[in-house]
Amino acid sequence: MPGEAPDGPRAGFVVGRTVGNSVVRHRVTRRLRAAVREELPRLPATADLVVRARPEAGTATSAELRRDLAAGLDRVLAERTRSS
Template sequence: MLPAQARLRRRPDFTAVVRSGRRAGRPTMVLHFLPERPAQGAGGPVHRDASRSVPPSGARAGFVVGKAVGNSVARHRVTRQLRALVRAELDRLPPTSDLVVRARPEAATAGSAGLQRDLAAGLDRLLDQKARR
């Protein structure tokens, strides 16, 4: 299980990452990566008390596993596998970054080793692009 502060939960957060971030496609998943999350005032949560508007620290991840992946049992299994794999890789990401992992239908039949391989390759590609810029 990912800690609460490491999870994307709100639709605007997912939308910002998918629309503004970089993308790396793999056979079982598509990774969307946003190295710098938007400021709290720009579409993020706004607190009435200025002392509570501390930006969240640490990288965050969210998952999209649609009905094309399979029935409810298959979708939840894929989500659990991806969550465990991303938790192990989260320390590779910059602390202000967001990651959305969208599972493709092929993820339902792939084993954990295949998902791990695709996740690592996708993250390598995204983080390498960041280093080149």
């Protein structure tokens, strides 16, 4: 319903044409979705996360995507605790 708060953190994905053709973009999106699912518990319940895939994501392995996502979240969450 409109106006209701989400039950937890949410994630969205931006995977543009520079990543590859449609098949590659969908594969990257599926891999990122799986990686984000593992990381969501680290985020505050009200968080909205947008993951933008760079062109290199088209040839990256799932492990590389997970590693890069975790490193990015480490930086963001560290900055958040420093500024609190």
